Amino acid sequence: MARVLLVDDLAFIKRIEKRVLEGSGHEIAGDAKDGLEAIAMYKQLKPDIVIMDITMPHVNGLEALKKILDFDPKAKVIMCSAISHEKVLYQAVKAGAMEYIIKPFTTERLVATINEVLQN
Numbered sequence: 001m002a003r004v005l006l007v008d009d010l011a012f013i014k015r016i017e018k019r020v021l022e023g024s025g026h027e028i029a030g031d032a033k034d035g036l037e038a039i040a041m042y043k044q045l046k047p048d049i050v051i052m053d054i055t056m057p058h059v060n061g062l063e064a065l066k067k068i069l070d071f072d073p074k075a076k077v078i079m080c081s082a083i084s085h086e087k088v089l090y091q092a093v094k095a096g097a098m099e100y101i102i103k104p105f106t107t108e109r110l111v112a113t114i115n116e117v118l119q120n
């Protein structure tokens with residue numbers, strides 16, 4: 001079981017993530033709509049895992065990832081974006097993201113990725 005922070009500017013994506021994760025026994029620690037909120041909420045909530053969108057207003061997912069890792073080098077962040085952002089996904093993994101999920105994702109892929117990251 002993990003406490004997960006969901007980060008996406010689209011509410012419906014977070015609703016899907018919430019339903020899938022709660023359905024597989026995980027807990028939603030909180031949700032953020034942009035990178036700025038994500039950084040603040042990470043510091044406040046100390047979630048086990050973050051699922052991070054890339055394209056968001058104010059502070060994007062890559063910048064938020066870097067800020068969170070500056071604060072907590074052991075942070076477990078999974079990037080979640082469309083394949084059209086493949087290059088940014090690569091940059092994110094280089095910067096320290098543990099995994100990535102391509103949108104649109106399947107329930108199985110999301111659950112498998114969370115469980116994989118939890119074991120690391």
Ligand SMILES: [Mg+2]
Binds near residue numbers: 008009010056
């Ligand atoms: Mg977005």
